[in-house]
Amino acid sequence: MMNRTVDARGLACPLPVVNAKKAAEEMTDGGVLTVLVDNAIAVQNLQRFAAHKGYEAAAEKRAEKEYAVVMTVGAAADAQPAPPQEEACAPDSRRRGMLVALTANVMGTGDEKLGRALMKAFVFALTKQDQLPETILCYNSGAYLTCEGADTLEDLRALEAEGVTVLTCGTCLDFYGLKDKLAVGGVTNMYDIVERMEAASSIVRP
Amino acid sequence: METEVRLTKLASCAGCGAKLGAGTLAQMLEGFRAHSDPRLIVGYDKSDDASVYVINEDTALIQTTDFFPPIVDDPYLYGRIAAVNALSDIYAMGGEPRLALNILCVAEGMADETVREILRGGYDAAYEAGAIITGGHTIRGAEPIYGLAVSGFAHPDRVLTNSGAKPGDALILTKPLGVGIMTTAAKADMLEGEALTRIHRQMATLNKAARDIMIRYPVNSCTDVTGFALLGHSYEMAQGSGCSIHLTVGSIPYHEEALELASMGLVPEGAYRNRAYAQAAVQVCGDIPLAMQDILYDPQTSGGLLIALPQEAAQDCLREIRAACPGAGIVGYVTKKQEHDIYLE
Numbered sequence: 001m002m003n004r005t006v007d008a009r010g011l012a013c014p015l016p017v018v019n020a021k022k023a024a025e026e027m028t029d030g031g032v033l034t035v036l037v038d039n040a041i042a043v044q045n046l047q048r049f050a051a052h053k054g055y056e057a058a059a060e061k062r063a064e065k066e067y068a069v070v071m072t073v074g075a076a077a078d079a080q081p082a083p084p085q086e087e088a089c090a091p092d093s094r095r096r097g098m099l100v101a102l103t104a105n106v107m108g109t110g111d112e113k114l115g116r117a118l119m120k121a122f123v124f125a126l127t128k129q130d131q132l133p134e135t136i137l138c139y140n141s142g143a144y145l146t147c148e149g150a151d152t153l154e155d156l157r158a159l160e161a162e163g164v165t166v167l168t169c170g171t172c173l174d175f176y177g178l179k180d181k182l183a184v185g186g187v188t189n190m191y192d193i194v195e196r197m198e199a200a201s202s203i204v205r206p
Numbered sequence: 207m208e209t210e211v212r213l214t215k216l217a218s219c220a221g222c223g224a225k226l227g228a229g230t231l232a233q234m235l236e237g238f239r240a241h242s243d244p245r246l247i248v249g250y251d252k253s254d255d256a257s258v259y260v261i262n263e264d265t266a267l268i269q270t271t272d273f274f275p276p277i278v279d280d281p282y283l284y285g286r287i288a289a290v291n292a293l294s295d296i297y298a299m300g301g302e303p304r305l306a307l308n309i310l311c312v313a314e315g316m317a318d319e320t321v322r323e324i325l326r327g328g329y330d331a332a333y334e335a336g337a338i339i340t341g342g343h344t345i346r347g348a349e350p351i352y353g354l355a356v357s358g359f360a361h362p363d364r365v366l367t368n369s370g371a372k373p374g375d376a377l378i379l380t381k382p383l384g385v386g387i388m389t390t391a392a393k394a395d396m397l398e399g400e401a402l403t404r405i406h407r408q409m410a411t412l413n414k415a416a417r418d419i420m421i422r423y424p425v426n427s428c429t430d431v432t433g434f435a436l437l438g439h440s441y442e443m444a445q446g447s448g449c450s451i452h453l454t455v456g457s458i459p460y461h462e463e464a465l466e467l468a469s470m471g472l473v474p475e476g477a478y479r480n481r482a483y484a485q486a487a488v489q490v491c492g493d494i495p496l497a498m499q500d501i502l503y504d505p506q507t508s509g510g511l512l513i514a515l516p517q518e519a520a521q522d523c524l525r526e527i528r529a530a531c532p533g534a535g536i537v538g539y540v541t542k543k544q545e546h547d548i549y550l551e
Contacts, residue, residue, distance in 0.1 A: 013390060013473075013474060013475055014390050014391065014393060014394045014396075014471075014472045014474075015394060017394075017470065017471040017472055018394040018396065021470070041473075041475050041478045044471075044473070044478065045471035045472070045473050046471055047471070048468070048469060048470065048471035048473065048496065048497075048500075049470050049471035050471075051469075052469045052470050052471065097400060189528065189529070189532065191528075191529060191530075191532050192532045195532065199400055199403070199404075
């Protein structure tokens, strides 16, 4: 246990929170963290920060332009009661802009039955990768893969549950009469498809 | 090393977060002498985006200005965003910008090339909007400032104010919320990569496409969502229109990152000012997390248009707008005046 005081008076938003966060992270054994600030808004932001981290916090006005927010920082070993996606600011190593484009309901050119089996195997194999894609885009006959009756549904749902964004081209769903059959993920349009492809750091196409 | 000064480090507030609170301003202007003129169909009293002066039966002049300290470090992008934001008020009135004047303040430590890039961003935005920058005024000061004073035109009968919403209207918002929170986080290097690029692109996008589509629909009212946030601008629309606005929180488009950042306490000062301004008019129905409320009070630099039009037309209009602004969505609806101005559902 150690106690610390961070003097964030005179610092512009969002620095009080940033400095409090740094200090709290360094207090690996827990302790009492006191943050001094010079305005009421910084107090409210610090209270949000404390609530987010699950720290108990109390604020007091000590003088004109001097407020103290005192929070009890839990030891790092304690379970964090904060919501998931803690540290959203740190890049998630599994999803660095990889985009998978499923452009047909078969994989490769040749026998259709084989092509379907390969596609199913491809999507299954995706679920087993250490680095999951950020996005899976399904277009043209790839739209069948996200619709009722597809043997890829279960794996795509599993990927979606892992946080992968699964999107199917709306025009394609319309064209193949699948509009009411979509069973996993959302619907997208060409502008979104283009933007996502442009923003992707790698595009994988089976 | 002049070039290594980060632009946003020279600014004490970010973008539209620098705006003076709406309540403060109204108080200060109380009781001043002013001529009245029947040709001035939208003036300060309406709390609207721009003033509108009827020149003749076919033409109304729309005037506005907007400027702010750096919200991003890239000077070209800053210039562009500031200009796009200033031009937006003309689009929000349903008009087309034609002439603009630069408003520029150069701070100590800014290289000539930086200033040139800011201006180039502004000129590019104006060019894209079809407007001409005819001059301006530049001073030296403590903080960099850039923006435009813009004049535009519209047919007097087709001017869209923020006070024309009617019961039965749906509300379309053309850009997702959360950029104030996200730019605050970016100032502390707590947001980068794709999310930052995404909001930069959004803020640098003119509301021209949305305006060009909107004017082909029977729109009753329009404003742009900027410094006073979705709730502040909705409040003004509700008050001006004598209606109540119901915002359906589940359908409001926002950047996901903003929710996490807000819950960590990275909420800009402007959001608190907006809350203080509009809170009394807002009835929160159900359990809406504080971080989500922060997003609704978050000042939006160069935000989207908030368009009120009859439900029947809203879906078609939204579909067209989405082709240009994929993040657009229906955020609520308008009813006759109820107990509160705004309901969050």
